[in-house]
Amino acid sequence: MTYFQIKELVPQNSEADLSNILPAFLSIWNHPENHKFLSYTLQPFQKEMAGSWFKNHLDMGVRYFVAVSDDGGEILGMSTIKKDFIEGFEIIGLGVRPKAKQKGIGSSLIAHAITLAGELGFKAVDSGLVADNFKMMRLLTQFEFMPVKINHNARADGVDLVYMRKYL
Numbered sequence: 578m579t580y581f582q583i584k585e586l587v588p589q590n591s592e593a594d595l596s597n598i599l600p601a602f603l604s605i606w607n608h609p610e611n612h613k614f615l616s617y618t619l620q621p622f623q624k625e626m627a628g629s630w631f632k633n634h635l636d637m638g639v640r641y642f643v644a645v646s647d648d649g650g651e652i653l654g655m656s657t658i659k660k661d662f663i664e665g666f667e668i669i670g671l672g673v674r675p676k677a678k679q680k681g682i683g684s685s686l687i688a689h690a691i692t693l694a695g696e697l698g699f700k701a702v703d704s705g706l707v708a709d710n711f712k713m714m715r716l717l718t719q720f721e722f723m724p725v726k727i728n729h730n731a732r733a734d735g736v737d738l739v740y741m742r743k744y745l
């Protein structure tokens with residue numbers, strides 16, 4: 578039984594959405610358990626930098642989806658997708674609060690992105706991940722993503738970045 582709902586936030590157009598998403602993003606993305614899988618420079622995400630992404634995201638083809646708890650409306654997880662009719666459809670960010678992991682939120686956000694890509698007419702979904710992110714690798718493999726490209730030494734400590742693709 579799910580205890581969360583997935584909804585879209587549009588911080589570029591809504592101050593309420595911005596004040597909801599920004600602290601959740603910083604908390605999830607900078608959590609020590611998550612950070613090395615989300616920051617390729619291994620530097621912390623700064624409020625100013627993230628705030629400016631959220632103010633321009635629609636112009637960049639980026640959309641944000643959050644998994645919100647039924648009980649209290651807390652943001653438990655978040656996905657970021659980028660759609661570009663030349664470059665394709667990519668899941669560019671995915672993170673879940675440590676206390677809410679292993680309850681199906683990550684896979685629901687991936688499934689949601691795949692459905693959206695199909696509805697928008699894309700023929701594939703891309704997702705990049707660092708090569709030591711075994712959990713994400715397992716999830717993507719379960720959704721039949723396959724490796725298509727490697728950027729060697731992409732993370733600051735030398736770990737590679739693996740691009741995975743699911744054909745729709």
Ligand SMILES: CC(C)(COP(=O)(O)OP(=O)(O)OC[C@H]1O[C@@H](n2cnc3c(N)ncnc32)[C@H](O)[C@@H]1OP(=O)(O)O)[C@@H](O)C(=O)NCCC(=O)NCCS
Pocket residue numbers: 610611612614615654670671672673674677678679680681682683684685705706707710712713715716
């Ligand atoms: C990767 C990540 C997004 C997965 O999120 P999640 O919400 O824990 O994912 P799920 O719950 O859907 O699946 C995780 C595991 O829980 C299991 N699971 C799912 N629902 C479950 C349930 N109700 N009860 C028990 N286990 C469950 C899944 O089978 C999966 O098992 P596995 O690790 O053996 O493959 C999360 O670990 C995370 O935020 N990691 C750090 C950031 C990151 O790596 N992001 C991806 C960057 S590309």
